[in-house]
Amino acid sequence: MTTMTSRPLLIGVDAGTSRVKAIAVDERGDVRGDAERATPWRHDGGRTELDPVALADLARVVAAEAVGVGGGTAIGVGVTGMAETGVLVDGRDRPLAPAIAWHDPRGDLDTIARELGAETFRATTGLPVTPMPSLGKLLWLRRTHPDSKAAARFYSVGEWIVRRLGGAPVAELSLASRTGLLDLAGRRPWDAATALLDWPPLLADLVVAGTPVGRVSGDGAPPSLRGAVLTVAGHDHQVAAYGVGATTDGALFDSLGTAEALVRTVRPPLAPAEVGRLVGHGMSVGWGVVAEHMCVMAGVPTGLTLGRVATLLGAATPAARDALGEQALSAPDHPILRLVEPRNGQFGLAGISDGVTPAVLWRTAVEGLVAEAARLLALVDAHAGPYRDVVVAGGWLRNPALLAAKRRQYPAMRTTALPEPGAYGAAMLAAEAAGAPLPTASGR
Structure with a gap:
């Protein structure tokens, strides 16, 4: 009597501006399944934001659907996505505000320019003083959301989804580099930004993309994902570059x-x-x-x-x-x-x-x-x-x-003929975290 074994799959999730998508890749690097849904933004008077819990739940759904189409079981899950957009949480990882879109115009730029200096900000963080970096939005939330006084940590979207899937609280370096909270030269949280917010340091332990940070767990984890190694794959543009070699x-x-x-x-x-x-x-x-x-x-x-x-x-x-x-x-x-x-x-x-x-x-x-x-x-x-x-x-x-x-x-x-290089790169980094390296797109 023979026993059928489930095909091991590496899952790449890309939480993008327009879509949340996932692909399932086998050990040869072939895409076996995919799924996607529209990113659940709410639009109101020029403002664009979303419910962090709804986003994480949706990412879990599309990942499980991709595994189901692929006909196997996940051994690794990597999550990439848009940068700058993130989730401000309290000490129990409860969201304190909606996640504001990276392209939303809200942001307290005057305070950054006045207190930190535009030239210092650019040279220290590698970012311009525009509404895009997370720091401006965090300053705006501090002023407008009373609940923000309980702030303990800020997760970029990919970090938040991994955390909700059961991963450890981490800050991946390419995503932290988009927040305005990181001193690039020191590769550490920027003390001046932390002091300006007057909150505890918001960045969790810094890791490189592809670092294993736990396994899919929890009551809501689909059986096809449960136990898979988790990693934060990083900033979507860079992860796409990784996917194509x-x-x-x-x-x-x-x-x-x-x-x-x-x-x-x-x-x-x-x-x-x-x-x-x-x-x-x-x-x-x-x-x-x-x-x-x-x-x-x-x-x-x-x-x-x-x-x-x-x-x-x-x-x-x-x-x-x-x-x-x-x-x-x-x-x-x-x-x-x-x-x-x-x-x-x-x-x-x-x-x-x-x-x-x-x-x-x-x-x-x-x-x-x-x-x-x-x-x-x-x-x-x-x-x-x-x-x-x-x-x-x-x-x-x-x-x-x-x-x-x-x-x-x-x-x-x-x-490259890859239709979703970002999700594919996330799957490659999931494979690295799980100890099952995939061939690069350029080497296939």
């Missing part, structure tokens, strides 16, 4: 989504003055998901801008945008037409004259966005040396004009 020394990951994320892995040290200069150029600096590595990140609104240009041109479907890209391949260069200052909120067009066809305009927009990405990468190279390997991914890479422009920018670039 682009976190080695000198590697670059170019992710072409709504925002183009340029994720550059570098060896430390980067002196505080260098960090401050990079942040002053619109970048961010932090610790990486790979031990003893740092990460410099920059963003270009590539997909957002091209989507708006497509709307102007009446190209409302992916097929219409692809057709524009195909036509742009043979469109002539226009001598004066140019894209002006692409930002997340807006962009300009200058030099519109006779001869500007939809194809010419599409070519100009693509080349302007690629030039902006190249400009930012040159600034990083000046501080950290040139990148030596590049992987490019993302939905906008399907556009013929953008693909051709990126091939000109990166003659030796690699691409």
